[in-house]
Amino acid sequence: MPDFIVHTIPGSPFGRTVLATLEEKGANYRVAPVAPGGLKTEPHLARQPFGRVPVLEHGTFVLYETQAIVRYLDRVLAGPSLMPADPKSAARMDQVMNINDWYLFQGVNNVITFQRIVLPRLLGGMTDETAIAAAMPKAHQVLNELSHLLGDQPYFAGSAFSLADVMVGAQLDMLSQLPEWAPLTATNANLVAWLWRVTARPSFAATTWERVAAMAQAA
Numbered sequence: 728m729p730d731f732i733v734h735t736i737p738g739s740p741f742g743r744t745v746l747a748t749l750e751e752k753g754a755n756y757r758v759a760p761v762a763p764g765g766l767k768t769e770p771h772l773a774r775q776p777f778g779r780v781p782v783l784e785h786g787t788f789v790l791y792e793t794q795a796i797v798r799y800l801d802r803v804l805a806g807p808s809l810m811p812a813d814p815k816s817a818a819r820m821d822q823v824m825n826i827n828d829w830y831l832f833q834g835v836n837n838v839i840t841f842q843r844i845v846l847p848r849l850l851g852g853m854t855d856e857t858a859i860a861a862a863m864p865k866a867h868q869v870l871n872e873l874s875h876l877l878g879d880q881p882y883f884a885g886s887a888f889s890l891a892d893v894m895v896g897a898q899l900d901m902l903s904q905l906p907e908w909a910p911l912t913a914t915n916a917n918l919v920a921w922l923w924r925v926t927a928r929p930s931f932a933a934t935t936w937e938r939v940a941a942m943a944q945a946a
């Protein structure tokens with residue numbers, strides 16, 4: 728019996744954030760797949776009233792919102808902490824996690840990767856090039872700012888890998904597969920090198936779209 732159950736859709740970057748955190752901690756978990764068409768219906772709405780993934784189950788404790796989930800996992804699980812103790816480093820981690828939710832996902836990834844990957848692959852729709860073109864100015868702004876905050880540090884919170892790297896890594900790994908990545912990172916070589924470092928981790932190799940789909944199929 729696994730300690731944790733993660734309700735998610737293969738390919739979800741927020742879902743991957745939770746799965747990669749569990750992998751970083753060496754935890755025992757299973758994936759409970761949610762069909763894309765089942766997000767806004769019961770039984771999923773009883774777990775996540777806004778009809779989104781992921782949702783974590785830990786015994787009788789059910790939790791949604793990715794930031795809350797990964798902070799909870801870091802607190803309850805042994806292993807190296809993914810939250811810096813130093814207040815300034817922790818504040819930088821928190822800042823980047825909020826940039827992820829408010830600016831990188833909203834208006835950038837939920838347009839560009841949705842249109843290029845999720846819509847054709849999961850929902851059978853056609854990519855809207857106009858929507859992608861309209862999202863590019865914001866995408867440049869967000870990636871330039873992430874590059875600025877990263878600077879010459881190995882990770883967003885400094886020398887140690889943190890939850891900010893897991894979260895942004897899951898989002899940017901998707902964006903990096905698209906033709907938009909090259910123009911978006913033309914002046915952000917540090918971000919490209921950082922993404923290589925992050926996706927080379929076993930936790931990322933274990934949680935690719937294909938690996939999560941295989942876990943979902945085995946469920």
Ligand SMILES: N[C@@H](CCC(=O)N[C@@H](CS)C(=O)NCC(=O)O)C(=O)O
Binds near residue numbers: 742780781792793794
């Ligand atoms: N604030 C939520 C966002 C989760 C989210 O937006 N997940 C996407 C998949 S990556 C989703 O469920 N989208 C379904 C929809 O928008 O209807 C969290 O942090 O967990």
